[in-house]
Amino acid sequence: MKLDRFIRVAIAIAVGLVFIIAIGALLFISESALNVWDRLKAGPPALLYGYVGVMLLLVVLACWLIWRLVVRRKIDMARAPVAAPLSRQDIERRIQAAEAAGVDVSEAQAELKGLAARQSGGMIHLCFFGEISTGKSSLIKALVPEADVQIDVVGGSTDDVRHYSWRGDAGDQILLTDVPGIGGVGGELSSIATDEAKRSHVVLFVCDSDLTRPEIRSIEALLEFDKPIVLVLNKADRFTSEEQASLMQKLLERIDEVGGELQRDHVVAVTAGGETDMIERYADGSEETVRRNRPADIGVLVVAINRLLSGDAAPLDERREKAVFQLAAARLAEAEAEYRVQRSEQIIRSATRRAVVGALAAISPGTDILVQGYIGTTMTQQLCKLYGAAPRDLDIEEFLSMSQSRVGRALPLSLAVAGNGLKAFPGLGTVAGGVVHAVAYGLIFDALGRSLVLTLSRDGELVPEVAAREFEDGISEHLEAGVRRIAKVALERKDG
Ligand SMILES: Nc1nc2c(ncn2[C@@H]2O[C@H](COP(=O)(O)OP(=O)(O)O)[C@@H](O)[C@H]2O)c(=O)[nH]1
Ligand SMILES: [Mg+2]
Numbered sequence: 001m002k003l004d005r006f007i008r009v010a011i012a013i014a015v016g017l018v019f020i021i022a023i024g025a026l027l028f029i030s031e032s033a034l035n036v037w038d039r040l041k042a043g044p045p046a047l048l049y050g051y052v053g054v055m056l057l058l059v060v061l062a063c064w065l066i067w068r069l070v071v072r073r074k075i076d077m078a079r080a081p082v083a084a085p086l087s088r089q090d091i092e093r094r095i096q097a098a099e100a101a102g103v104d105v106s107e108a109q110a111e112l113k114g115l116a117a118r119q120s121g122g123m124i125h126l127c128f129f130g131e132i133s134t135g136k137s138s139l140i141k142a143l144v145p146e147a148d149v150q151i152d153v154v155g156g157s158t159d160d161v162r163h164y165s166w167r168g169d170a171g172d173q174i175l176l177t178d179v180p181g182i183g184g185v186g187g188e189l190s191s192i193a194t195d196e197a198k199r200s201h202v203v204l205f206v207c208d209s210d211l212t213r214p215e216i217r218s219i220e221a222l223l224e225f226d227k228p229i230v231l232v233l234n235k236a237d238r239f240t241s242e243e244q245a246s247l248m249q250k251l252l253e254r255i256d257e258v259g260g261e262l263q264r265d266h267v268v269a270v271t272a273g274g275e276t277d278m279i280e281r282y283a284d285g286s287e288e289t290v291r292r293n294r295p296a297d298i299g300v301l302v303v304a305i306n307r308l309l310s311g312d313a314a315p316l317d318e319r320r321e322k323a324v325f326q327l328a329a330a331r332l333a334e335a336e337a338e339y340r341v342q343r344s345e346q347i348i349r350s351a352t353r354r355a356v357v358g359a360l361a362a363i364s365p366g367t368d369i370l371v372q373g374y375i376g377t378t379m380t381q382q383l384c385k386l387y388g389a390a391p392r393d394l395d396i397e398e399f400l401s402m403s404q405s406r407v408g409r410a411l412p413l414s415l416a417v418a419g420n421g422l423k424a425f426p427g428l429g430t431v432a433g434g435v436v437h438a439v440a441y442g443l444i445f446d447a448l449g450r451s452l453v454l455t456l457s458r459d460g461e462l463v464p465e466v467a468a469r470e471f472e473d474g475i476s477e478h479l480e481a482g483v484r485r486i487a488k489v490a491l492e493r494k495d496g
Contacts, residue, residue: 131207144176452471
């Protein structure tokens with residue numbers, strides 16, 4: 001054990017040396033610091049303050065540099081919460097920025113144009129909203145008897161948005177909007193209805209019993225858009241007055257539960273009327289089914305609406321405007337998501353193609369040159385930028401090297417998948433090993449890009465460990481998905 005002893009002695013000497021140097025350095029530093037301090041004190045105060053100022057500045061600069069290096073940055077250009085109140089300037093600026101980036105902003109713009117058209121009309125917009133067959137159309141018919149409103153016993157007769165004009169107490173023109181019932185099949189009509197409700201000044205939420213879960217959810221969605229709501233319990237003729245009173249109480253409680261504030265006079269019980277089939281029995285014993293009009297009783301609703309509109313219209317208009325800006329922002333966010341999907345596909349394809357070409361050209365290719373090299377870095381940078389993540393260069397390096405260590409394990413599988421994929425091309429004899437390798441590398445790139453998109457769209461930033469794990473978890477699935485396409489790229493290249 002001579003060597004062992006030798007090493008221990010060497011370490012002991014090294015430790016001793018380090019201590020001596022450290023003590024010397026400490027002495028030297030404190031001596032010169034005291035020296036400088038004494039001289040500064042003796043000198044003019046301006047020099048002292050100036051000196052201390054410069055020292056502080058250096059400390060701040062050092063802190064800033066460390067922060068830049070260590071703390072992850074995240075820029076949220078389009079990721080800003082949709083629910084935040086927006087000004088006209090905000091939304092217009094966002095649309096402009098998105099348009100410049102190549103996003104299709106037509107739907108967001110159409111929302112703003114629609115708002116302008118409505119505002120120039122100067123009418124108050126009331127939207128009848130609620131589940132199918134609660135009697136929305138019947139209520140409009142009761143308010144505007146001369147209107148040609150479609151009412152259906154089966155339900156779901158209103159399949160688009162219709163407008164009817166109505167005159168309030170003060171003689172003001174009011175636009176009543178009939179929309180499809182929510183909760184039908186598909187859900188597409190529901191979203192048409194919800195969007196239209198968000199574009200109105202006041203929503204008349206029509207129900208015909210206690211609120212269901214979907215109804216509560218749509219009320220929550222409307223409250224998120226700061227919509228004034230009048231809750232209308234229709235078909236009151238079906239309840240006794242006690243039943244009606246307890247239902248009304250329940251409705252108020254439900255609204256309370258979702259955190260909405262609704263005044264007592266904003267919950268009303270009415271009977272829209274409508275038609276009903278009745279069996280008429282005659283003296284001679286014969287029976288006949290006749291269609292009768294139910295008497296309507298909507299006085300409380302008319303009062304509630306008039307009270308709502310008797311005040312200043314400007315706050316209502318302002319709230320509506322904000323809601324539409326929010327709606328436009330939501331449209332924009334959808335368009336941006338769509339754009340990101342398309343653009344990321346392009347980025348991944350082009351990186352994969354380059355990886356395949358690079359591997360074909362190399363005499364002894366290796367994934368490390370590819371993954372951690374130029375192609376891997378560019379692809380990662382481009383995808384991060386697309387998803388609004390601004391990782392440090394260090395993070396990108398770390399992510400790629402972590403992925404690299406997983407590539408080693410995935411390579412045999414990737415080669416097998418590539419070999420199999422190439423067999424799918426008819427008329428191809430045995431392909432050279434180089435082509436199989438090239439396809440395998442392409443597949444790895446493809447998988448790397450796709451898993452990166454998954455984490456970026458979910459987290460909005462690049463956390464190396466998380467992204468690398470995602471890559472590992474999804475690799476076999478991604479390999480299978482891309483093999484035909486990438487094999488084709490390799491074969492075209494090789495033939496060319
Ligand atoms: N009992 C009763 N039935 C009503 C009342 N209002 C509407 N209805 C019936 O409810 C059904 C659906 O009405 P409709 O107005 O088409 O509902 P919408 O889908 O919400 O537009 C029809 O059969 C109406 O006759 C009401 O006040 N009382
Ligand atoms: Mg209807």
